[in-house]
Amino acid sequence: RVMSPSGIEAWLVQDPSLPVLSVRFSFDAGSSFDPEETPGAASMLSTMLTKGAGDLDEEAFQRRLSERSIDIGFETYNDNFYGSLTTLSPRTEEAFDLLKLALNEPRFDTEPLQRTKEIVVAGLKRSQAQGRYIGLRFINRMTYGDHPYAQDGRGTEASITSMTAEDLRGFMADRLTRDTLLISAVGDITPEALGEAIDKVFASLPAEATGPTPPVGLV
16 A cells, blocks of 8 residues: 555555556546536547646657557446556656646547547447447447446437547546545555655645535335
8 A cells, every 4th residue: 555645545466577668547427427418538538538637739749659669558348447557667757747748638639539530430420320339339328328338328410529638627527536536556656756746646646526416225
C-alpha cells in the first residue's frame, strides 16, 4: 500500500527484475454516468485524451509516445473509466509527465475531435444495419429497461454529432475525480517515487464527483 504525500492511495507490486513499469487506474465514470443530454461522452473522452495535450498537438503527442516507447491508453465500460500507462523505467518521469498532460490539459482540438466524431457515427450507422446489433439492443432493453445499461455506450448519431469540447471538459470535471480513483502499479519503481508520481498526475483533479449517478437497481 502506497500513500502519496497528498493522501492518494495506490497499490504497488514492486519488481525491479525488469526495467518496466505498468500502471492501471480507474474512475467511476463509465458510460452509465453519461449525462442524459450527451450519451457517449465517456467513450468519446477515452478516445480524445491521447489526441493532444498541453503544448503538444495530436501528432506531436503521439510522436512523443512512439519515440519514447511509452504506452498511454483509456477505455470505458458501463461503470468505469480506465486508464493505463506502460513504460521502460528509465523513462518513468517523462511517461508520468505525458499522462499528467492528458488528464489535466487535454486539447480537444477541432480537427481530431471532428474526425473522431465522424468515425464513431460511421460505426453506429454500420451497426444499425446488422441483425446481431439490433438483437442485442432489443435484449438489453428487455433486460435493463430504462437503466443506462440498456444504451449503446458509444452514444447516438445525434449526441455524437452535436458533442463539443466543452461537453467533454464538463464530463471530466464532473466524473474524473479523486474520490472514486483507484490506482495499481507493478514493476520497477519505489513506493516513494510512485507516491510523488501519483501526486504529479492526479493531485490537481477535482476532489469529488458531481452530476447524476445511475440508479443502483435494475428494472
